[in-house]
Amino acid sequence: MNVFKKYKIKHIFFGAFSIFMTVVFLVITLVTYHISANEMVKTTTEYQQRSLQLLSADLNSRLKSIEDYSIVLARQQNFREVIRGNVEHSQQQSLTNDFSNIVYSVPALHSIEVYTWYPPLDNINYPVRYNILSMVREKEWFPNLDSVLYEWIGERKVDTIAGEQTVISYGRIINTTRGNLQAILILNLDPVILQGWLFQYSTSADLVLLDSEGIILSSTGSQEIGDDYYQDILELVRNNETNNYVEDEGDLIVASTLPTNDWVVMEITPYEDIIEGSRLMAVTLIIIGLIAFMFALIVNYLLTKRFTDPILQLVHAMKNYRLNDKKDTLPSDYKNEFGQLFKGYRDLITRSESLHNSLMEQSKRKREAEIKALQANINPHFLYNTLDQLNWSAIEHGYQDMSHMLELLGKMLRIGLSKGESIITLGDEIKYLHYYLQLQKIEKGEFFEYEIDVPEHLLIFYIPKLTFQPFVENSIIHGFRGRRKGKVQLKVRDEKEHLLIEINDNGVGFQSLTKNSSQDTGGYGITNVIERFNAYFGNHASINITNREEGGTAVLLRIPKVLDRENIEKYTD
Template identity: 55%
Template structure:
């Protein structure tokens, strides 16, 4: 369905302009929002990556400090003597070892407690900051797998028994072995999780930072976001898909956007979780502002488009209304003036069209009037053929009874002329009948003038072409009456030829030729009136397609050349 053929131009023009502007504004708002979101996300993630790298480096340094503490503790002489068995294990030795390690715990606030696994721990194991455990039990601990193949490692988050009950700690374990590789002891330094949380908060109180170990267990966090298994799997997949030389990576989890970095020294993952809605809140505010501006722009576009549409369509609708109500008999309609553009051309074109239509209508009216007058004149020229035919028939019988054969022949020929002239009321007859009519007339003149007159009729081609009735007779009559008035022997030659689309009829005589006559004598001549009648009828029937030429011959006499279109019976429409 073509909308431009169904709906009014005003609605189409207004709808098209308004829809185009509306869609354009929507595209601008959408593209601006997308670019803004992308820019903010990229800027935020780049900033977060840089911050996470700094935090990771700082955490690495601080954790390496506690790794150093474990080395210092493991190398203390009293600790070496106790685990090597060089001294008797008695209360003073235990107190000394416990006192030394407790002092270290109290002097370094981040350290929560110290655990020592010995082959023969003291029986009285009170819950001090330093705690002793049977070495054989270490093999049953899950965290032991992390240091089984290594000398030391961070063990992640663990639960330890304290006076206040089970408390979470972050542990670092170190094995102490003999020269032959036999396990002598394991020393574990436990850090308070609040210490790591304080470290994270020290970088940014607003950032949602989360520190995970290599098993996905949360070590420390400043975020309220729960790290479930699905979250951790997305994180691992993103980490595995990043290039090997890159430490940072990004992942989108549900409504959160995560920027993470790997801490290689401990194989932990530090990440910052930012709600996606919070990240793009600035873009949303910008989008809302753009929507408000767009709504105002759409309203202004609506008004502007409406005004422009009315300005463009008002002249067209006015012209359409004039065209709808215009009648040929009414005066020319009044149209707006002053337009110098295409509207002015339309108005001028319509005015020219109405003027030409009136001229054509007047021309057709004149043509019909002339045709009716020509028909009336042709009928008047016949002088009621029915009455004349009956009268001539009676005169013919009288002439026969009196023995006047010439008169009888003339009446008979005149009757035949009347039969063709009557032609059942037809104005158009065949060329054959027209030539018969002409021959009957010439025979009458032959009887009258005897040896002083002769004629020839030569037809080349088809005799069934149509021709207006009484086309040739007035020219022949003019030649007989006016051409031979000086008593010479007259000859009339009628020639009918064909061209591609026309019939060419020539009437030649050897008379006195064309003479200058006074206007008075011209109007009194029957021949002149008949010729004028023929020309009018040919003009009515054929217009410019027909022509009549009358001129003097070089050797004396007159030539008449009549040229009319060839029309057969089935083509009759003139």
């Protein structure tokens, strides 16, 4: 059913324009909400990751000081004499007083426990407690400590004058010169102090500190110490090597590992809190849009009525026309196309009226086609002009590196667009890669080097666009991860009817790079190159990726020589 033939023009005009405005409004609102929400999540994640790294370093430093205290205490001569059991009661009491003073002077320390074969008989001095060493074999934490000699053994319950309390313990084993177990020194950390360290970072963020097993050691929220609720989430975070964050039940969880003891500090942020700004923006857009939409509907209705009333008058006159009936009901004050239509009708020149309507329709279609053509040409031109304006703005403000990067990006875009062509010369492909490597050089400085060796007579041959960049990007983003310096080399050689391209780097190697290739840009880019090679050249081209003996990745591309982009299809099987 053709609605243009069934319904009145004013209804079609008004309805179509209203539907168009509704669709545009909904698309703009949804796209804006989606983009802003994603950007807020991305920005929040990056900020929290940087902040948690600082917090991890601070916590690690504080915990390291506790470990240093254990070394100092274990090396005290008086302590060594006491655990050998050949001292007087006064020396034992002196050691207890020394240890107690350490606990009182270090706010983070809750108490000290000593397991020895010769504990003092009057073992009632708090915060220093002595226990018989034979009891330690029954403790669930002893096997782990026995295998490493010193370790954070996590959350424990200890008896105090005030009753049983929770502490975070660090243990150190002391052996005799013959390697026999002589004593165990345990420093207990006060969880309240540990929680205070977290609150020093933020009083509003929900922070959780986990040990290596995923047990909660401290938190700024309602989580209980000793709970293992986050064990599964900790595994997800550790497996998510590229991002170090996960989304769980509406929460964004960002984590950072303490370098020395494999503890993990996590910041938990409700997803709803992150996107609250996006929702507010969406609601604001909806309110503004509804007001604008109502105003547009009114304007649309008035315009529709203005445009359709004369037509309705003409239609009414035509329906009521009778032969030799000279009655003229049409207005005579129209000076535009409607006036011409009315004049044609008055003169009873039906053919002229039909021709006029036909010409008007053709003119309308021609204008629409010209507007579409102009819009198609404006988009790349607008992009280049915008980059040029940004470049001049950077130059005026003295941002030379930014200016250079914008200039390189503009050059890359011109080659990348290539007037819609998917096949370009090797020379243009080398230029594109050179601009990309210059951008990386600006960012990484002396820590990045590259070398391009291409004989000049090979630059005229055609290859698929964006062939080299995915391999080079994979080397830079993944191959040099964790390395201070990196170098990429590209060589092109002539082999009879083929071009041989070598792309080498001194990174970590191909196996580690492709471990999660389905999740990274490099993996998709390389897959895209392989698919395009298969589409253009079939079995006449090949891609070989191997690990270099001296370290890094070697990529060998073999491509047929093509002097005319029109003849590239002959290679397809």
